[in-house]
Amino acid sequence: MKINWGTAIVLAFIAFIGFILYFVVRMGTDDRANHDLVTEEYYKEELGYQKEIDAENNANADGLNIELEKTVDGLQLQFPETLEPQKIIGTVSLYRPSNKHLDFDLPVSLSNTHLLIPDKRLLDGRWDIKVFWEYEGKAYLHKESITY
Numbered sequence: 001m002k003i004n005w006g007t008a009i010v011l012a013f014i015a016f017i018g019f020i021l022y023f024v025v026r027m028g029t030d031d032r033a034n035h036d037l038v039t040e041e042y043y044k045e046e047l048g049y050q051k052e053i054d055a056e057n058n059a060n061a062d063g064l065n066i067e068l069e070k071t072v073d074g075l076q077l078q079f080p081e082t083l084e085p086q087k088i089i090g091t092v093s094l095y096r097p098s099n100k101h102l103d104f105d106l107p108v109s110l111s112n113t114h115l116l117i118p119d120k121r122l123l124d125g126r127w128d129i130k131v132f133w134e135y136e137g138k139a140y141l142h143k144e145s146i147t148y
Contacts, residue, residue: 055141066131066142074119083135085110090133108133122148
C-alpha cells in the first residue's frame with residue numbers, strides 16, 4: 001500500500017496531537033507535581049501588595065533596616081537602636097518554600113531592640129522572612145531570604 005503526501009501529513013498531525021495529549025494527561029494526573037499556589041489566599045494578598053511596597057519604601061527611605069544574625073540560640077532580629085522598643089508592634093512571618101506546613105508567624109513585642117526566634121522552630125534550609133512592623137503609626141517592611 002502506497003501512502004500519498006496528504007495522508008502522511010494528516011498522520012503526522014495526529015501523531016503530534018497524540019504526543020501532546022499524552023503529556024498533558026500524564027502531568028495532570030501525576031501526584032508528584034504539586035500545583036498549589038504559594039499561599040492559600042493568593043488573590044486576596046495580591047490586592048494588599050501596594051501596602052507592602054509602601055512599607056518597604058518607608059524602611060529604605062528612613063534607614064530603618066533590620067539585621068538578621070544566626071546565634072547559638074536561634075535567629076536574632078536586630079531592630080534599629082534609635083527607636084523605642086516598646087512602641088514597635090508587628091509580625092514576623094517565616095515561609096518555608098519546600099513545605100508549607102513549616103510556615104509560622106510570630107508577634108513582635110519587644111522589651112529591648114532584638115527579637116530571638118528559637119532554634120527549635122527553624123529547620124536547616126531556605127527560609128523567606130517577612131517582618132512587617134509599625135512605629136508611631138508608620139508601617140515598615142523587611143524581606144529577606146536566608147539559608148539556615
